Amino acid sequence: QKEVEQNSGPLSVPEGAIASLNCTYSDRGSQSFFWYRQYSGKSPELIMFIYSNGDKEDGRFTAQLNKASQYVSLLIRDSQPSDSATYLCAVIRGTSYGKLTFGQGTILTVHP
Amino acid sequence: GAGVSQSPSNKVTEKGKDVELRCDPISGHTALYWYRQSLGQGLEFLIYFQGNSAPDKSGLPSDRFSAERTGGSVSTLTIQRTQQEDSAVYLCAGGASYYGYTFGSGTRLTVV
Numbered sequence: 093q094k095e096v097e098q099n100s101g102p103l104s105v106p107e108g109a110i111a112s113l114n115c116t117y118s119d120r121g122s123q124s125f126f127w128y129r130q131y132s133g134k135s136p137e138l139i140m141f142i143y144s145n146g147d148k149e150d151g152r153f154t155a156q157l158n159k160a161s162q163y164v165s166l167l168i169r170d171s172q173p174s175d176s177a178t179y180l181c182a183v184i185r186g187t188s189y190g191k192l193t194f195g196q197g198t199i200l201t202v203h204p
Numbered sequence: 205g206a207g208v209s210q211s212p213s214n215k216v217t218e219k220g221k222d223v224e225l226r227c228d229p230i231s232g233h234t235a236l237y238w239y240r241q242s243l244g245q246g247l248e249f250l251i252y253f254q255g256n257s258a259p260d261k262s263g264l265p266s267d268r269f270s271a272e273r274t275g276g277s278v279s280t281l282t283i284q285r286t287q288q289e290d291s292a293v294y295l296c297a298g299g300a301s302y303y304g305y306t307f308g309s310g311t312r313l314t315v316v
Contacts (some may be wrong), residue, residue, distance in 0.1 A: 105250075123301070124301040124302075126305070128307075134306040134309075135295055135308065135310050136237070136247070136307050137298075137307070137308055138304045138305065138306065141303075141304045144303075160269055179252075180246075180247065182305075184301050189234065189235050189254045189259075189301065190301070191249065191252055191259075191260045192235075192237055192246040192249075192252065192297070192305060193249065193251070194246060196246040197245070197246055
């Protein structure tokens with residue numbers, strides 16, 4: 093079992109729709125969770141992080157965490173073509189430090 | 205500096221040569237990570253530093269790879285006797301779990 097798994101994609105949604113990206117992790121001791129966006133040819137960019145169960149909203153983005161189910165998701169509302177990218181889920185065990193483990197990423201395409 | 209700085213941005217080297225890749229994180233970044241990304245692939249963990257020590261170097265592919273960090277700041281990744289399979293983008297990230305990790309722009313290594 094991979095340490096961090098993401099829905100394989102690619103995911104294609106129409107402009108204005110909600111894109112839902114999912115991630116599961118195997119280490120029940122994981123404490124901190126991150127979502128990165130990576131455009132082709134660029135390095136990953138941090139867009140959200142979450143530590144507590146529940147939802148965290150930032151603009152059009154909502155991260156959802158369920159530690160009991162070992163599941164973290166990212167919702168993108170009112171998707172735009174500029175949201176087309178690879179989305180990476182990352183997990184870290186420690187509260188202050190530890191190995192930062194990434195999933196393989198999900199390619200999202202938002203079509204006009 | 206304003207962000208995580210990596211140098212060189214591009215490096216072409218002959219097979220068998222040694223290369224050094226440099227990462228200069230933002231002041232105060234306690235943790236520093238090195239990843240490798242081949243074309244179209246996910247992020248491959250190499251090593252991480254907490255201060256100057258490396259609690260996890262399990263991702264280094266072989267003993268040709270080594271890394272060090274001095275003064276809790278600059279880190280150098282050294283690849284000895286480069287091989288063609290070492291060709292990839294090498295990414296460095298710094299930060300802390302309570303505010304996330306910022307990536308540099310990467311070093312694109314090509315071994316010919």
